[in-house]
Amino acid sequence: MSDRLASLLDHFSISARIFHSGTLCGINDLPGDGATGQLHLVRQGVVEVMHGDAAAARITEPSLLLYPLPMTHRFRTDPERGADFVCANLCFEGGPANPIAAALPAFICRPLTALQGAEPVLNLLFAEAFAHNCGREAMLDRLFEIVLIQVLRHLMEDGGVQVGMLAGMGHPRLRLALVAMHDKPAHDWSLEELAGHAGMSRSVFANSFRERVGCTPGVYLQRWRIGLAQRALLRGRPLKWIAIEVGYGSEAALSRAFKASCGMSPRQWCAARQGNAPLPAAM
Structure with a gap:
């Protein structure tokens, strides 16, 4: 079976950096004014989590x-x-435009026992976090990244996300079409071909996809392509080459699709990025 997360993680990286390990007492505020998400692991203790009031x-x-x-x-x-907490900042490449970050709920809370197969990794993470071994921070960063992948597996398998990309990736048939699009974004995918990958009729596939993922297969493919184009633009790739790589026949065709999704041309988007203006994700 195809690896559902391979293309996503290859194209849009996720990195973790530990910033705290130890006991938190009383009231502790964590601002949300940076560019990173956060993953907190509570080893023991009673914690009230507040969002505003x-x-x-x-x-x-x-x-x-x-x-x-x-x-x-x-x-x-x-x-x-x-x-007792161990906490890490999470950097999703592309920020809000990262398809994994965009597919996740704004806040997820799970007991550690819900993560099947994660116990050895969590035991190692906590042991490292509360020791003083050489290479400790580098090791904890990698262990947090592994835990995050296990969280993604858990959400796909237990139906923790009802609508969106991760919900589709949890469907035994729709996942095959999603992986095909992720693996070959430049391919000229037809509805019939995608339905064939999923082993479904065209009408059943189209309805199931819209219900589970929240949009049509064509809209999803365009969002995926535009997300890849944004990533390539940030890496300095020429627009004419990006157009070919993500499945548009010309620079003009990519620019039209880009503006339809983001409300601005690729060049305007890059200029806004360089000026640190807020950037829309693909719609």
Whole structure:
């Protein structure tokens, strides 16, 4: 069976960098004004998670808290006993335009026992986090990245995301069409061909795809291609070569599709990026 995450992670990298390990006591505010998401692992302790004035979760067992994109949050713990945390910043290449970050809920809270097969990695991560071994930070960064992949597997398998790309990747048939598009974005995909990959009739495939992924296969393919084009632009690739690589016959065709998805031309998008203006993801 094709690896559902291989093309996504090859094209849009995710990196982690640990910034805290130890006990947090009382009230701790974490601002959401940066460019990174965060992944918190709670080893022990009771934690009240607040989003503004609203209670978002109450942690009473070892758990993970995932914020794919920047979001202000607050942890309340016992002022004396506190709770043991290991925390990392997450950088999704492309920020909000990263298809994995865009597909994830804004906040995910799961007990660590829900991550099947993750116990050895988590045990190693906690052991490293609370020791003082050489190479500790580099090792923890890699272990956080592994945990995040296990979270993605979990969300695809247990139906934790109801609509969107990850929901489609969790479907036993639709995933085959999605992987085909991810692997070969330049191919001239027809609805019939994609339905064939999924082993479904054209009408059943189209309806199932729209219901599960939240858009038509054609719209999804365009978003995927534009996301790849944005990534290539950031890496300095010439527009005429990008057009060929992502499945558009000419620079003009890519520019039209880009503007339809992003509301601006590729050159305007690059200029806005260089000026640090807010950038829209593919719509």
